[in-house]
Amino acid sequence: xxxxxxxxxxxxxxxxxxxxxxxxxxxxxxxxxxxxxxxxxxxxxxxxxxxxxxxxxxxxxxxxxxxxxxxxxxxxxxxxxxxxxxxxxxxxxxxxxxxxxxxxxxxxxxxxxxxxxxxxxxxxxxxxxxxxxxxxxxxxxxxxxxxxxxxxxxxxxxxxxxxxxxxxxxxxxxxxxxxxxxxxxxxxxxxxxxxxxxxxxxxxxxxxxxxxxxxxxxxxxxxxxxxxxxxxxxxxxxxxxxxxxxxxxxxxxxxxxxxxxxxxxxxxxxxxxxxxxxxxxxxxxxxxxxxxxxxxxxxxxxxxxxxxxxxxxxxxxxxxxxxxxxxxxxxxxxxxxxxxxxxxxxxxxxxxxxxxxxxxxxxxxxxxxxxxxxxxxxxxxxxxxxxxxxxxxxxxxxxxxxxxxxxxxx
Amino acid sequence: xxxxxxxxxxxxxxxxxxxxxxxxxxxxxxxxxxxxxxxxxxxxxxxxxxxxxxxxxxxxxxxxxxxxxxxxxxxxxxxxxxxxxxxxxxxxxxxxxxxxxxxxxxxxxxxxxxxxxxxxxxxxxxxxxxxxxxxxxxxxxxxxxxxxxxxxxxxxxxxxxxxxxxx
Numbered sequence: 001x002x003x004x005x006x007x008x009x010x011x012x013x014x015x016x017x018x019x020x021x022x023x024x025x026x027x028x029x030x031x032x033x034x035x036x037x038x039x040x041x042x043x044x045x046x047x048x049x050x051x052x053x054x055x056x057x058x059x060x061x062x063x064x065x066x067x068x069x070x071x072x073x074x075x076x077x078x079x080x081x082x083x084x085x086x087x088x089x090x091x092x093x094x095x096x097x098x099x100x101x102x103x104x105x106x107x108x109x110x111x112x113x114x115x116x117x118x119x120x121x122x123x124x125x126x127x128x129x130x131x132x133x134x135x136x137x138x139x140x141x142x143x144x145x146x147x148x149x150x151x152x153x154x155x156x157x158x159x160x161x162x163x164x165x166x167x168x169x170x171x172x173x174x175x176x177x178x179x180x181x182x183x184x185x186x187x188x189x190x191x192x193x194x195x196x197x198x199x200x201x202x203x204x205x206x207x208x209x210x211x212x213x214x215x216x217x218x219x220x221x222x223x224x225x226x227x228x229x230x231x232x233x234x235x236x237x238x239x240x241x242x243x244x245x246x247x248x249x250x251x252x253x254x255x256x257x258x259x260x261x262x263x264x265x266x267x268x269x270x271x272x273x274x275x276x277x278x279x280x281x282x283x284x285x286x287x288x289x290x291x292x293x294x295x296x297x298x299x300x301x302x303x304x305x306x307x308x309x310x311x312x313x314x315x316x317x318x319x320x321x322x323x324x325x326x327x328x329x330x331x332x333x334x335x336x337x338x339x340x341x342x343x344x345x346x347x348x349x350x351x352x353x354x355x356x357x358x359x360x361x362x363x364x365x366x367x368x369x370x371x372x373x374x375x376x377x378x379x380x381x382x383x384x385x386x387x388x389x390x391x392x393x394x395x396x397x398x399x400x401x402x403x404x405x406x407x408x409x410x
Numbered sequence: 411x412x413x414x415x416x417x418x419x420x421x422x423x424x425x426x427x428x429x430x431x432x433x434x435x436x437x438x439x440x441x442x443x444x445x446x447x448x449x450x451x452x453x454x455x456x457x458x459x460x461x462x463x464x465x466x467x468x469x470x471x472x473x474x475x476x477x478x479x480x481x482x483x484x485x486x487x488x489x490x491x492x493x494x495x496x497x498x499x500x501x502x503x504x505x506x507x508x509x510x511x512x513x514x515x516x517x518x519x520x521x522x523x524x525x526x527x528x529x530x531x532x533x534x535x536x537x538x539x540x541x542x543x544x545x546x547x548x549x550x551x552x553x554x555x556x557x558x559x560x561x562x563x564x565x566x567x568x569x570x571x572x573x574x575x576x577x
Binding site: 023025035036037039040044048049050066067072074075078119120121122124136137138139140141144148150152186187190191218220268355356357361374376377378379381383 | 432433438441452453478480483505563
């Protein structure tokens, strides 16, 4: 009987062969909590569960990224409580400014192929980029993980995405992620693990872009088979390999040769069209960042288009690097300087305005073109604002013209 | 048990957690305020204002999609929403709700038949929903989850039994 990647990883974790549909209890290899939910996680663990200490602090990580640095007194106080908790419990903490949890855990090689990773953030599917089973959960589940070292899971069915062809000029991993949403819809992979096949050649940052958006089609995990591009940086366990006998509930083929830049329209991630359908739509804010598209390669791609240009006087363009290391890379080769020359505003590495809490909250009527992953109504601020989702290349081209623009037009 | 008289708040498909409680209203942002008052504060202010304990939500497919924020179902729990019925739920919302002890039921039939503003009887002992015209069965969840719900949520279950339910 063949096994999907989800079944392989969860079997390894459970210590026996598991199959899709089974309810199992496993010990996650890594438990991640971010600042937005950590105060409630601490409360649930200590006050409600009555468990004072974390079961295995070596498997826990806390990242301050959702409001970074603190924007109000109460958040500043909450963040100090988080720091105190991490210090008392001996948990590794990445403080405000280090970057977005999903980027940091991969950069620090804390996320590893074959791991079960539970994060307090829905975009924890990102760890599938390094062939881990990463999934997001709420405060109570994460508190239980921290307190007991264990969690219950339903072994998911899997959907196989076969990708053929190569990206055409101006088309990127983000366009593929949006295209997958377009094909499968916002709920098309609910309760399922998604596997991305045919992309052995794809680099790690592009994999992170695609895996981060697995949750946007409802998926529990979005796993790339281990590949030579990953082997360079990560140890791949012997037992983790593509099993041709694995069974899938659905298969889907996407041809990159036929893929053009995609754009998600307000207010749904799966309301995706080819860019020419909305080219010319006026934008007020362009946001380059998030766990989906805030890496060095994304900044570089935007800089390649913005070089020698100024952004439109009617546009505010915000850059939130995914991590301090990505920011540093961009600063070392002139990428950052190109972006600043063009008129981009640099924000502290972290989640930035993605949740509408700080660092560029959208006003009534604002139209934002974001490289992020969610465009729900009110996500980035006013319920009367709207968000389009696209690639860094489209973001840069649109910032120059002030209207939605395909990269090839610049 | 006498069936409750519950007002139905009907919602469409793909209601995301940003609609249930926008990120700007998170307890992290407003630690001194009751998150219950922010349930649907922007997406459906009349719910935020008028929902009463015992009311129920009947929604379309994929209710609760989006973020992991447990304060979305928590806000509905604080409003004492007695049950949420939909043809399907987004997975994190589903887990969070079960963990918090909020009764969820998966039913396409109810989601298509029951109207917004209708008053229904909810009998959680016999898993029945009564409308003026007929009676619907509320399909029970798997044993593992009903055990957690019976205990009033996963924290109470673990405190009582010291382990997860056995599947």
